[in-house]
Structure formats: structure tokens, C-alpha cells
Amino acid sequence: MSDTAELLDLYERMAVIRRTEKAAYDMFLAGLVKGTTHLASGHEAIAVGASAALHPDDYVFATYRGHHHAMARGATPEACLAELMQKSTGLCKAKGGSMHLTHAPGNMLGSYAIVGAHLPMAVGAAWSARLRGTDQVAVAFFGDGATNIGAFHEALNLAAIWKLPVVFICENNLYMEYTPIGAVTAADRPAADRAPAYRMPADVIDGNDVVVVREAVAAAAARARAGDGPTMIEAETYRHYGHSRTDPATYRPAEEVERWLKHDPIDVARARLEALGVEPDQITGVDERAAATVAAAVAGAKAAPGADVAEAFTDVWADGGAAWRV
Amino acid sequence: MAGVKTDQDVITYRAAVAEGIAREMRRDPSVVCLGEDIGGAGGVFKTTAGLFEEFGPGRIWDTPISEQAIVGAAMGAAMTGVRPVAEIMFSDFLACCWDYLANEIPKVRYMTGGQVTVPLVIRTANGGGLGFGAQHSQAVENWALTIPGLKIAAPATPADVIGLMASAIRSDDPVVFFEHKGLFASKGPLPPDDHVVELGKAAVVREGTDVTLVALASTVHTALAAADTLADDGVSAEVVDLRCLIPMDLTTVLASVGKTSRLVTVEENPHQAGWGATLVSVVVDEGFELLDAPVRRVASANVPLPFADALEDEVIPTADKVVAAVRSVVNY
Numbered sequence: 108m109s110d111t112a113e114l115l116d117l118y119e120r121m122a123v124i125r126r127t128e129k130a131a132y133d134m135f136l137a138g139l140v141k142g143t144t145h146l147a148s149g150h151e152a153i154a155v156g157a158s159a160a161l162h163p164d165d166y167v168f169a170t171y172r173g174h175h176h177a178m179a180r181g182a183t184p185e186a187c188l189a190e191l192m193q194k195s196t197g198l199c200k201a202k203g204g205s206m207h208l209t210h211a212p213g214n215m216l217g218s219y220a221i222v223g224a225h226l227p228m229a230v231g232a233a234w235s236a237r238l239r240g241t242d243q244v245a246v247a248f249f250g251d252g253a254t255n256i257g258a259f260h261e262a263l264n265l266a267a268i269w270k271l272p273v274v275f276i277c278e279n280n281l282y283m284e285y286t287p288i289g290a291v292t293a294a295d296r297p298a299a300d301r302a303p304a305y306r307m308p309a310d311v312i313d314g315n316d317v318v319v320v321r322e323a324v325a326a327a328a329a330r331a332r333a334g335d336g337p338t339m340i341e342a343e344t345y346r347h348y349g350h351s352r353t354d355p356a357t358y359r360p361a362e363e364v365e366r367w368l369k370h371d372p373i374d375v376a377r378a379r380l381e382a383l384g385v386e387p388d389q390i391t392g393v394d395e396r397a398a399a400t401v402a403a404a405v406a407g408a409k410a411a412p413g414a415d416v417a418e419a420f421t422d423v424w425a426d427g428g429a430a431w432r433v
Numbered sequence: 434m435a436g437v438k439t440d441q442d443v444i445t446y447r448a449a450v451a452e453g454i455a456r457e458m459r460r461d462p463s464v465v466c467l468g469e470d471i472g473g474a475g476g477v478f479k480t481t482a483g484l485f486e487e488f489g490p491g492r493i494w495d496t497p498i499s500e501q502a503i504v505g506a507a508m509g510a511a512m513t514g515v516r517p518v519a520e521i522m523f524s525d526f527l528a529c530c531w532d533y534l535a536n537e538i539p540k541v542r543y544m545t546g547g548q549v550t551v552p553l554v555i556r557t558a559n560g561g562g563l564g565f566g567a568q569h570s571q572a573v574e575n576w577a578l579t580i581p582g583l584k585i586a587a588p589a590t591p592a593d594v595i596g597l598m599a600s601a602i603r604s605d606d607p608v609v610f611f612e613h614k615g616l617f618a619s620k621g622p623l624p625p626d627d628h629v630v631e632l633g634k635a636a637v638v639r640e641g642t643d644v645t646l647v648a649l650a651s652t653v654h655t656a657l658a659a660a661d662t663l664a665d666d667g668v669s670a671e672v673v674d675l676r677c678l679i680p681m682d683l684t685t686v687l688a689s690v691g692k693t694s695r696l697v698t699v700e701e702n703p704h705q706a707g708w709g710a711t712l713v714s715v716v717v718d719e720g721f722e723l724l725d726a727p728v729r730r731v732a733s734a735n736v737p738l739p740f741a742d743a744l745e746d747e748v749i750p751t752a753d754k755v756v757a758a759v760r761s762v763v764n765y
């Protein structure tokens with residue numbers, strides 16, 4: 108694939124994710140999406156850029172803000188929306204919800220809602236790759252807030268001493284829920300400044316530039332596959348919505364919001380495409396196709412049957428059932 | 434001499450742990466172990482002695498003091514084609530990685546709609562009687578029982594350690610495996626190579642007609658000692674070794690109560706929310722007509738475990754307490 112064709116493909120993937128999340132937000136307001144959502148709008152380049160750099164059998168672990176990672180690893184917008192809408196066709200049979208999107212066929216092994224919990228799991232998946240003699244890499248995506256929880260530090264240390272093929276990717280969007288990360292962290296760079304203490308190289312990158320992300324992750328994955336151990340990537344980004352649901356995010360200064368909205372990952376990719384000589388019409392065509400994809404996904408998810416109540420008693424155990432006694 | 438066991442036929446509970454793991458590691462190359470000091474040191478209780486020598490550092494992994502990373506990494510490995518056996522040195526330390534037992538391991542299969550399977554074993558030294566004080570002695574098997582999605586084994590004999598270990602490691606479901614510290618030095622017959630004890634199958638370890646004592650791990654021996662004393666008084670106690678909390682073999686318990694009409698549980702975990710509460714609730718519901726007397730629970734007192742032997746004895750179940758409880762129900 109040429110540079111242009113590949114970038115157009117990445118652009119389209121981001122455009123689909125952006126529109127899927129917009130649809131989720133609208134349907135949340137309309138009462139069609141239940142529970143909670145943590146939209147990743149603004150973070151798309153991290154998921155799409157990383158996926159472009161990874162092999163299909165590499166492992167990905169994400170957080171409750173993980174719609175973009177599920178879709179970047181191949182979950183369809185319709186299956187994701189159906190899950191959010193509690194439909195039986197949902198990605199997790201309506202037993203996971205927005206915070207737990209998982210797409211095992213793409214080795215996207217889950218979205219975890221206990222902050223930091225999945226970092227040791229990614230270390231374990233990388234350890235497993237080593238034990239089984241494969242060249243797989245495991246990637247943990249996590250927020251800036253996760254860098255202050257114990258599991259983060261245990262995971263970094265274990266990955267470093269065992270030289271495991273892990274890529275740690277911090278999506279630093281400057282905030283935890285409502286508190287700026289800088290206000291509660293004894294380091295300027297919450298992830299990148301901690302990594303050297305574990306003899307781990309760290310990179311701070313523009314997380315809103317899909318090409319930059321792809322290159323940084325490709326380099327870290329190559330290092331991991333070469334047996335040189337884990338890498339920390341701190342990708343700077345910003346969320347376009349509040350933390351969750353309908354949080355208006357009034358705790359963020361207007362000037363800061365404005366500055367980051369001007370650095371929208373989709374606009375950055377578009378500017379790159381234009382610099383490569385792609386005609387605006389062609390980009391508009393891609394946007395239209397993304398819109399059509401998502402419109403069809405919304406229609407499909409809306410039309411799907413609701414959650415199957417019998418599913419409440421399946422999948423506890425590997426035999427498919429839920430028996431606790433004999 | 435016919436009928437007399439030679440030393441080779443006998444094994445300690447402690448050595449049975451390593452033997453049970455080794456048998457599975459020989460059978461299945463995807464089984465690996467990780468934990469603190471489990472390698473060359475053989476484990477602080479010597480329950481992994483010999484494994485490092487036989488299987489080497491590629492399968493027996495020493496870890497830092499990082500309970501979250503141990504169990505979290507075991508989970509990640511289990512999700513991706515490995516069968517890890519993770520050791521948490523003392524069961525009290527499960528609290529340090531409780532997120533993985535309470536939120537991650539038991540839920541991931543369910544909340545992903547069956548996409549992810551976690552075939553792992555978390556082994557841990559449980560229980561009191563050794564004077565280790567409140568943070569190294571508690572029987573916490575009831576912690577695990579509060580969580581749908583975990584299977585729970587707690588063997589009472591060396592043979593069951595080996596047989597249940599085989600089932601636990603082969604299980605595609607996560608198993609918390611409680612090894613009792615007070616039993617490590619105990620001895621029993623070494624079972625044959627293919628010995629497997631199915632999870633969720635209780636054992637009637639002594640037959641009786643007047644009362645059913647349901648016990649687990651160390652309390653099986655307490656119950657058996659009580660049964661001996663009671664026999665001298667002409668009271669015939671049946672002792673059921675539950676072996677597993679999940680699956681809980683209520684079929685065997687109800688059948689025994691059908692025979693004896695009386696039930697006493699013997700639990701080392703605290704009385705508050707102990708496993709007997711769940712067991713008894715089913716028996717009084719499904720077996721109300723079987724009962725001729727109130728049910729009694731002999732469990733640890735609702736206090737942290739004290740250090741001094743005399744205080745510890747005061748708090749945990751003893752044969753005397755079981756005998757007293759049984760007398761109160763047979764005389765009802």
C-alpha cells in the first residue's frame with residue numbers, strides 16, 4: 108500500500124470511530140444507550156496508529172475508555188453500538204457494556220474499569236508469548252491517572268526485569284476524572300518520567316498525529332520483538348467530551364480546550380493527506396463513506412433484538428454454565 | 434511385609450503440593466509456576482521444593498514482592514494459552530491483589546460474553562494454629578466464597594492435595610487452592626500416578642448415624658477427633674469432608690443429613706459470613722423435613738486471630754467445641 112493509500116485508510120478508520128462515538132453520545136442523550144459511556148473522541152489517533160503498527164495476533168488491553176481500541180482491532184461499529192444499547196447482538200452479548208468492550212478475535216482482550224488492573228495482565232500476555240515462543244507483543248493502553256496506582260509500578264518492574272515484549276502506552280489527556288493529573292503527581296511526565304526508574308526507555312509523543320503514533324509504536328514493538336524489553340510511550344492527547352456520560356467538563360480552561368480542539372487528530376491526518384496531494388473531494392468521499400458505515404451500524408443496532416435474558420446464566424464457567432453447587 | 438506401608442508409600446501434605454504440581458507439569462508443558470521465593474528456595478513452606486531443579490527457570494519463575502503483578506500476570510498468561518499456577522505466600526496477602534480475585538479473574542469470562550477463558554490456579558497457605566499472629570494466620574476461604582466465578586478447593590489430606598491439584602490445574606476455570614499451614618507436616622498415603630479428585634465431590638470420611646459433621650481442610654481432622662470422643666459416648670458421627678467450597682457438594686451433605694437428621698458444621702473461617710452459613714441455608718431450605726434438631730455451626734470467633742496459643746485455641750474450633758455442639762443437638 109502506498110503512503111497515501113495507507114494514510115487514507117487510517118483516516119477512514121478514525122472517521123468511523125469518531126462518528127460511532129458521536130452516535131453513541133446522541134443515543135445516550137436520547138435514552139437509547141444506557142448506563143455510562145467514556146468517549147474516546149480526540150484519542151482516535153492513538154488506537155488507529157498503534158493498530159497500524161501491530162501484528163494482527165499482538166495483544167491489546169484497554170480501559171473503560173476503550174471504544175476506539177475495540178474498533179481499531181476489528182470490532183464492528185454495529186456490534187459496539189449494539190452492546191451499548193443492550194442488544195443481544197452486542198459485542199459481549201450485552202453482558203459487558205461500554206466499559207468492557209472486548210474483541211477476542213482481534214486479540215483485543217478486554218477493557219477494564221478498575222484503574223491500572225490490566226497492566227499486569229498485559230505483562231502476563233507478553234510473558235505467555237515468551238513461554239510459547241511466539242513473537243507476539245502485548246500492549247497496555249491506560250490513562251495518565253493510572254500511573255499513580257500500585258499495579259502500574261508492579262507491572263513496569265516485572266516487565267523490565269523479565270525483559271518482556273510489552274509496550275505501555277499512556278493516553279495522557281491531562282485529566283483523571285475532573286482533577287488535572289499534574290495536581291496529584293510528583294513527576295512532570297506521569298508515565299515517561301517514571302519509566303527510567305525501571306530502566307525502561309520512554310518516549311513522549313504527539314498522540315494526535317496518527318503517523319507519529321504509528322512510528323513510535325512500530326519502533327517499540329520492534330524493540331520488544333528483538334528481545335530488548337518493554338517501552339513506555341506517553342502520548343499526549345485530549346478528550347473532546349467530558350469524562351463520562353454528559354459531563355460538561357467545565358473544570359477545563361476554555362483556552363486549553365480551544366487549543367486542543369484545533370489540534371484534532373482527524374484534522375491533523377487530513378492536513379497530512381492534503382500535503383501528500385490528496386484532493387479535498389477524495390477526503391470528502393471518505394468522510395461520506397464513514398458516515399454511511401456508521402448510519403448503517405446505528406440502524407442495524409437499533410433493529411437488533413434486546414438482550415436475551417437466558418444469557419444471564421451463561422459464561423460464568425468454561426462449560427458455559429453458572430452452576431455453583433452439585 | 435504384606436499390608437504394611439513402606440516409607441515410599443507415604444508423603445507429607447507439604448511434599449504433596451510439589452508432587453501434585455510436578456505431575457501436572459510433566460503431563461502438560463503449558464503449566465508454569467510463579468511466586469515469591471518459589472524457585473531455588475523451594476517456597477517459604479517448602480511446598481515447591483524440587484520444582485526448580487526439575488523444571489528450571491523457564492517454568493518456575495521467582496517474582497518480586499508484587500502480589501498484583503503475580504496474579505495479574507497469571508491472568509494475562511492464562512488468557513493467552515498458558516496454565517499458570519500462582520503462589521500467594523500467605524492467604525492473608527490475597528487482600529493485596531484482591532482486585533484480581535474480586536473483579537478481574539472471576540468476571541472477565543462473563544462480561545466478555547464468553548470470549549475469554551482464564552485457566553489458572555492461585556495457591557495459598559491458609560489458616561492458623563502456628564502462632565503466626567493476626568496477619569499470617571486467618572482462614573480466609575470464605576473471602577473467596579463471596580465471589581461468583583471462582584472455584585475453591587481446600588484439601589485435608591496429602592492424597593487430596595495431589596488429586597485436587599490435578600483437577601485445579603486441568604480446570605479451564607480459575608481455582609483458588611487453599612493449602613492449610615497446620616497440615617503441612619501431616620502424612621498420608623501417596624496416591625498412584627493417575628490420581629485425580631474431581632472438583633465439587635465431597636468425601637464421607639467417616640460413616641455414622643446420629644449426626645453429620647461437615648468440615649473442610651484442617652477441621653476435617655478436628656471433626657474426626659471429635660467423632661472419636663463421641664463414639665466413646667455412644668454417639669455415631671458421620672464426617673463429610675467438603676473438599677471444595679465451589680462447586681459445593683450439597684447432594685452429599687443432604688444425603689448424609691437424610692441419614693443422621695442432625696447437622697453441625699466445623700469451619701475455621703470466622704463465624705460471620707463463614708461457608709457454613711451458605712451451606713446451612715440450603716440444608717434448612719431443601720432439607721427442612723430431614724432435620725430433627727437445630728443446626729449448629731462451630732466456627733472461629735468473630736475476632737482477628739490472636740497470637741498466643743492459649744488465645745488462638747480459644748478462638749478457633751477444637752474437638753471439644755465440636756463435641757459440645759454435637760451433644761447439644763443429640764440431646765435436643
Ligand SMILES: Cc1ncc(C[n+]2csc(CCOP(=O)(O)OP(=O)(O)O)c2C)c(N)n1
Pocket residue numbers: 172220221222223249250251252253254278280282283284350
Ligand atoms: C481503582 C480505581 N479507582 C478509581 C476509579 C474511578 N475512576 C474511573 S476513571 C478515573 C479517572 C482515570 O483517569 P485516567 O487514568 O487519566 O484515564 P482517563 O479517564 O483520563 O482516560 C477514576 C478515578 C476506578 N475506576 N478504579
Ligand SMILES: [Mg+2]
Pocket residue numbers: 250251252278279280281282283
Ligand atoms: Mg486522563
